[in-house]
Amino acid sequence: xxxxxxxxxxxxxIDIIPTEAIPKGSPKSRIEVILFDVYGTLFISGAGDIGIxxxxxxxxxxxxxxxxxxxxxxxTPRTLLNEYFNEIEQRKDKLxxxxxxxxxxxxxxxxxxxxxxxxxxxxxxxAIEFELIVNPVCPMPHTEELLSCCKKKRIPMGIISNAQFxxxxxxxxxxxxxxxxxxxxxEFVYFSYVHGYCKPSLFLFEMAAKNVEKxxxxxxxxxxxxxxxxxxxxxxxxxxxQTALFAGDGRSxxxxxxxxxxxxxxxxxxxxxxxxxxxxxx
Numbered sequence: 213x214x215x216x217x218x219x220x221x222x223x224x225x226i227d228i229i230p231t232e233a234i235p236k237g238s239p240k241s242r243i244e245v246i247l248f249d250v251y252g253t254l255f256i257s258g259a260g261d262i263g264i265x266x267x268x269x270x271x272x273x274x275x276x277x278x279x280x281x282x283x284x285x286x287x288t289p290r291t292l293l294n295e296y297f298n299e300i301e302q303r304k305d306k307l308x309x310x311x312x313x314x315x316x317x318x319x320x321x322x323x324x325x326x327x328x329x330x331x332x333x334x335x336x337x338x339a340i341e342f343e344l345i346v347n348p349v350c351p352m353p354h355t356e357e358l359l360s361c362c363k364k365k366r367i368p369m370g371i372i373s374n375a376q377f378x379x380x381x382x383x384x385x386x387x388x389x390x391x392x393x394x395x396x397x398x399e400f401v402y403f404s405y406v407h408g409y410c411k412p413s414l415f416l417f418e419m420a421a422k423n424v425e426k427x428x429x430x431x432x433x434x435x436x437x438x439x440x441x442x443x444x445x446x447x448x449x450x451x452x453x454q455t456a457l458f459a460g461d462g463r464s465x466x467x468x469x470x471x472x473x474x475x476x477x478x479x480x481x482x483x484x485x486x487x488x489x490x491x492x493x494x
Contacts, residue, residue, distance in 0.1 A: 215336065219378070222341060223348065224350070233465070237482055240432070241430075245424050245434040247371065247448075248436075248437050251373065251375075252438075252461065253352065254486075255349045257463070258347050258349065273289045276345060283327070285327060316404040343376070350386060351387060352461070353487075357487060368427070370399075370400025371403070374410045402420055411443040431453060438455075440464075440468070444457075455479040456489065457479035460486070
Protein backbone atom coordinates (compact mmCIF):
# COMPACT_ATOMS: atom_id res chain seq x y z
CA UNK A 213 0.00 0.00 0.00
CA UNK A 214 1.38 3.42 -0.96
CA UNK A 215 1.74 6.27 1.52
CA UNK A 216 -1.13 8.11 -0.18
CA UNK A 217 -3.40 5.08 0.09
CA UNK A 218 -2.45 4.65 3.73
CA UNK A 219 -3.33 8.27 4.50
CA UNK A 220 -6.66 8.06 2.68
CA UNK A 221 -7.53 4.80 4.42
CA UNK A 222 -6.81 6.26 7.85
CA UNK A 223 -8.46 9.65 7.32
CA UNK A 224 -12.02 10.81 7.73
CA UNK A 225 -13.86 14.12 7.63
CA ILE A 226 -13.63 16.45 10.62
CA ASP A 227 -15.99 19.31 11.37
CA ILE A 228 -14.60 22.71 12.23
CA ILE A 229 -15.35 24.33 15.57
CA PRO A 230 -16.61 27.87 14.84
CA THR A 231 -14.94 30.76 16.63
CA GLU A 232 -16.27 34.15 17.68
CA ALA A 233 -13.65 35.96 15.61
CA ILE A 234 -14.75 38.66 13.17
CA PRO A 235 -12.98 39.17 9.81
CA LYS A 236 -11.13 42.46 9.70
CA GLY A 237 -8.18 44.33 8.26
CA SER A 238 -6.81 44.96 4.81
CA PRO A 239 -3.47 44.45 3.05
CA LYS A 240 -0.83 47.16 3.36
CA SER A 241 0.35 46.61 -0.19
CA ARG A 242 -0.28 44.41 -3.20
CA ILE A 243 -0.18 40.64 -2.54
CA GLU A 244 2.17 39.02 -5.05
CA VAL A 245 3.08 35.86 -3.10
CA ILE A 246 1.09 33.91 -0.53
CA LEU A 247 2.67 31.53 1.98
CA PHE A 248 0.71 29.14 4.18
CA ASP A 249 0.98 27.24 7.41
CA VAL A 250 -0.37 23.68 6.99
CA TYR A 251 -1.74 22.22 10.24
CA GLY A 252 -4.70 24.21 11.49
CA THR A 253 -4.73 26.42 8.39
CA LEU A 254 -4.91 24.48 5.13
CA PHE A 255 -5.83 21.29 6.98
CA ILE A 256 -8.03 20.79 10.01
CA SER A 257 -5.77 19.25 12.62
CA GLY A 258 -6.85 17.19 15.58
CA ALA A 259 -3.64 18.28 17.30
CA GLY A 260 -1.53 20.80 15.45
CA ASP A 261 1.86 20.56 17.08
CA ILE A 262 3.72 17.97 19.08
CA GLY A 263 2.83 19.50 22.46
CA ILE A 264 -0.87 19.11 21.84
CA UNK A 265 -0.39 15.65 20.38
CA UNK A 266 1.46 14.62 23.54
CA UNK A 267 -1.39 15.72 25.77
CA UNK A 268 -4.08 14.08 23.67
CA UNK A 269 -2.32 10.87 22.60
CA UNK A 270 -3.41 9.04 25.74
CA UNK A 271 -7.02 9.24 24.60
CA UNK A 272 -6.30 6.85 21.73
CA UNK A 273 -4.99 3.81 23.59
CA UNK A 274 -7.27 1.28 21.89
CA UNK A 275 -6.18 2.47 18.44
CA UNK A 276 -2.56 2.41 19.53
CA UNK A 277 -3.05 -1.14 20.83
CA UNK A 278 -4.29 -2.15 17.39
CA UNK A 279 -1.34 -0.43 15.73
CA UNK A 280 1.16 -2.21 17.97
CA UNK A 281 -0.41 -5.58 17.22
CA UNK A 282 -0.43 -4.87 13.49
CA UNK A 283 3.32 -4.22 13.50
CA UNK A 284 4.08 -6.95 16.07
CA UNK A 285 5.60 -4.52 18.55
CA UNK A 286 5.62 -5.91 22.06
CA UNK A 287 5.08 -2.62 23.86
CA THR A 288 2.15 -1.09 25.69
CA PRO A 289 0.74 2.20 24.38
CA ARG A 290 2.08 3.93 27.49
CA THR A 291 5.59 2.56 26.94
CA LEU A 292 5.48 3.49 23.26
CA LEU A 293 4.38 7.05 23.99
CA ASN A 294 6.92 7.55 26.77
CA GLU A 295 9.80 6.27 24.63
CA TYR A 296 8.62 8.32 21.63
CA PHE A 297 8.32 11.67 23.39
CA ASN A 298 11.47 11.09 25.45
CA GLU A 299 13.42 10.38 22.26
CA ILE A 300 12.13 13.60 20.72
CA GLU A 301 13.06 15.68 23.76
CA GLN A 302 16.54 14.17 24.00
CA ARG A 303 17.21 14.95 20.36
CA LYS A 304 15.87 18.49 20.72
CA ASP A 305 17.97 19.10 23.83
CA LYS A 306 21.07 18.03 21.92
CA LEU A 307 20.25 20.43 19.08
CA UNK A 308 19.54 23.30 21.49
CA UNK A 309 22.98 22.76 22.97
CA UNK A 310 24.33 23.24 19.44
CA UNK A 311 22.75 26.69 19.30
CA UNK A 312 19.49 26.00 17.44
CA UNK A 313 16.81 28.16 19.06
CA UNK A 314 13.78 26.07 18.06
CA UNK A 315 15.05 22.66 16.90
CA UNK A 316 13.13 20.18 14.81
CA UNK A 317 13.76 16.43 14.64
CA UNK A 318 13.39 13.99 11.76
CA UNK A 319 10.58 11.74 12.94
CA UNK A 320 11.77 8.85 10.77
CA UNK A 321 14.97 8.59 12.84
CA UNK A 322 12.98 8.90 16.06
CA UNK A 323 10.78 5.97 15.12
CA UNK A 324 13.74 3.90 13.96
CA UNK A 325 15.18 4.09 17.47
CA UNK A 326 11.88 3.55 19.28
CA UNK A 327 10.60 0.63 17.19
CA UNK A 328 13.87 -1.02 16.26
CA UNK A 329 12.64 -1.39 12.68
CA UNK A 330 15.34 -1.34 10.00
CA UNK A 331 13.20 -1.21 6.87
CA UNK A 332 12.62 2.43 5.89
CA UNK A 333 9.26 1.79 4.30
CA UNK A 334 7.99 0.01 7.41
CA UNK A 335 9.22 2.86 9.63
CA UNK A 336 7.46 5.43 7.46
CA UNK A 337 4.20 3.52 7.32
CA UNK A 338 4.20 3.08 11.09
CA ALA A 339 4.92 6.81 11.50
CA ILE A 340 2.03 7.74 9.21
CA GLU A 341 -0.44 5.50 10.99
CA PHE A 342 0.66 6.72 14.41
CA GLU A 343 0.42 10.35 13.34
CA LEU A 344 -3.10 9.93 11.97
CA ILE A 345 -4.18 8.37 15.26
CA VAL A 346 -2.88 11.18 17.47
CA ASN A 347 -3.33 13.98 14.94
CA PRO A 348 -6.12 13.23 12.43
CA VAL A 349 -6.38 15.70 9.56
CA CYS A 350 -8.60 16.65 6.67
CA PRO A 351 -8.71 19.64 4.30
CA MET A 352 -10.01 22.87 5.77
CA PRO A 353 -13.23 24.07 4.09
CA HIS A 354 -12.42 25.86 0.81
CA THR A 355 -8.75 24.86 0.75
CA GLU A 356 -9.09 23.44 -2.76
CA GLU A 357 -10.98 26.48 -4.02
CA LEU A 358 -8.41 28.89 -2.59
CA LEU A 359 -5.43 27.05 -4.05
CA SER A 360 -7.19 26.80 -7.40
CA CYS A 361 -7.91 30.53 -7.35
CA CYS A 362 -4.28 31.37 -6.58
CA LYS A 363 -3.07 29.15 -9.39
CA LYS A 364 -5.59 30.65 -11.83
CA LYS A 365 -4.50 34.18 -10.91
CA ARG A 366 -0.86 33.10 -11.17
CA ILE A 367 -0.07 34.06 -7.61
CA PRO A 368 2.95 32.00 -6.51
CA MET A 369 2.31 29.95 -3.38
CA GLY A 370 4.59 28.55 -0.73
CA ILE A 371 4.57 26.87 2.68
CA ILE A 372 6.34 27.48 5.97
CA SER A 373 5.25 24.72 8.31
CA ASN A 374 6.28 22.60 11.24
CA ALA A 375 6.11 19.30 9.42
CA GLN A 376 7.49 15.84 8.80
CA PHE A 377 8.07 13.65 5.73
CA UNK A 378 4.40 12.72 5.55
CA UNK A 379 3.14 16.32 5.38
CA UNK A 380 3.54 16.75 1.58
CA UNK A 381 1.63 13.50 1.09
CA UNK A 382 -1.46 15.09 2.69
CA UNK A 383 -1.92 17.17 -0.44
CA UNK A 384 -1.59 14.34 -2.95
CA UNK A 385 -3.65 12.02 -0.72
CA UNK A 386 -6.52 14.28 0.34
CA UNK A 387 -6.56 16.83 -2.49
CA UNK A 388 -5.53 14.36 -5.22
CA UNK A 389 -2.83 16.71 -6.57
CA UNK A 390 0.78 17.12 -5.48
CA UNK A 391 2.26 20.43 -4.37
CA UNK A 392 3.64 21.34 -7.79
CA UNK A 393 0.36 20.53 -9.48
CA UNK A 394 -1.51 22.73 -7.01
CA UNK A 395 0.71 25.68 -7.88
CA UNK A 396 3.24 25.68 -5.05
CA UNK A 397 6.71 26.96 -5.95
CA UNK A 398 9.46 24.63 -4.75
CA GLU A 399 11.74 27.53 -3.76
CA PHE A 400 9.00 28.90 -1.49
CA VAL A 401 8.26 25.64 0.36
CA TYR A 402 9.91 25.15 3.75
CA PHE A 403 9.20 22.16 5.99
CA SER A 404 10.80 22.18 9.43
CA TYR A 405 12.10 18.60 9.37
CA VAL A 406 14.18 19.31 6.25
CA HIS A 407 16.11 22.20 7.81
CA GLY A 408 16.21 21.23 11.50
CA TYR A 409 14.45 24.42 12.64
CA CYS A 410 10.80 24.79 13.56
CA LYS A 411 8.55 27.78 14.09
CA PRO A 412 8.59 30.23 15.80
CA SER A 413 12.25 30.43 14.79
CA LEU A 414 12.85 33.06 12.12
CA PHE A 415 15.11 30.65 10.23
CA LEU A 416 12.53 29.28 7.77
CA PHE A 417 10.87 32.67 7.32
CA GLU A 418 14.14 34.39 6.43
CA MET A 419 15.03 31.65 3.95
CA ALA A 420 11.66 32.06 2.28
CA ALA A 421 11.95 35.86 2.25
CA LYS A 422 15.35 35.71 0.54
CA ASN A 423 14.00 33.45 -2.19
CA VAL A 424 10.96 35.67 -2.67
CA GLU A 425 13.28 38.65 -3.13
CA LYS A 426 15.48 36.66 -5.52
CA UNK A 427 12.38 36.18 -7.68
CA UNK A 428 12.05 39.95 -7.92
CA UNK A 429 9.18 40.37 -5.46
CA UNK A 430 9.56 42.54 -2.32
CA UNK A 431 9.08 40.56 0.89
CA UNK A 432 6.49 43.17 1.91
CA UNK A 433 4.27 41.98 -0.94
CA UNK A 434 4.12 38.51 0.59
CA UNK A 435 1.14 37.41 2.67
CA UNK A 436 1.67 34.71 5.28
CA UNK A 437 -1.42 32.88 6.53
CA UNK A 438 -1.38 30.96 9.82
CA UNK A 439 -3.48 30.14 12.87
CA UNK A 440 -1.01 30.77 15.71
CA UNK A 441 0.01 34.22 16.96
CA UNK A 442 3.38 33.00 18.26
CA UNK A 443 4.40 30.45 15.67
CA UNK A 444 2.94 32.16 12.61
CA UNK A 445 2.05 35.82 12.92
CA UNK A 446 4.94 36.95 15.12
CA UNK A 447 7.86 35.54 13.05
CA UNK A 448 6.16 36.39 9.75
CA UNK A 449 5.73 39.99 10.88
CA UNK A 450 9.33 40.21 12.08
CA UNK A 451 10.45 38.95 8.67
CA UNK A 452 8.59 41.75 6.93
CA UNK A 453 5.68 39.75 5.53
CA GLN A 454 2.09 40.87 5.66
CA THR A 455 0.12 38.56 7.92
CA ALA A 456 -3.31 36.97 8.01
CA LEU A 457 -4.50 35.18 11.15
CA PHE A 458 -6.74 32.26 10.20
CA ALA A 459 -9.43 32.13 12.90
CA GLY A 460 -11.77 29.66 11.26
CA ASP A 461 -11.44 26.69 13.62
CA GLY A 462 -11.52 26.92 17.41
CA ARG A 463 -9.55 23.70 17.60
CA SER A 464 -6.43 25.30 16.16
CA UNK A 465 -6.77 29.06 16.66
CA UNK A 466 -4.10 30.05 19.17
CA UNK A 467 -4.13 33.66 20.29
CA UNK A 468 -1.44 33.11 22.97
CA UNK A 469 -3.22 35.39 25.39
CA UNK A 470 -0.87 36.50 28.16
CA UNK A 471 2.26 35.38 26.32
CA UNK A 472 4.82 38.19 26.51
CA UNK A 473 6.38 37.03 23.24
CA UNK A 474 3.36 38.27 21.27
CA UNK A 475 2.81 41.48 23.18
CA UNK A 476 2.13 44.27 20.69
CA UNK A 477 1.80 41.85 17.77
CA UNK A 478 -1.34 42.07 15.66
CA UNK A 479 -2.08 40.59 12.22
CA UNK A 480 -2.82 42.75 9.21
CA UNK A 481 -5.85 40.59 8.47
CA UNK A 482 -8.12 38.29 10.43
CA UNK A 483 -10.01 35.76 8.33
CA UNK A 484 -12.55 33.17 9.42
CA UNK A 485 -12.81 31.27 6.14
CA UNK A 486 -10.18 30.60 3.49
CA UNK A 487 -12.65 31.80 0.85
CA UNK A 488 -12.18 35.34 2.20
CA UNK A 489 -8.58 35.58 1.00
CA UNK A 490 -9.11 36.07 -2.76
CA UNK A 491 -11.00 39.31 -2.22
CA UNK A 492 -7.68 40.88 -1.19
CA UNK A 493 -5.83 39.91 -4.36
CA UNK A 494 -7.08 42.86 -6.40
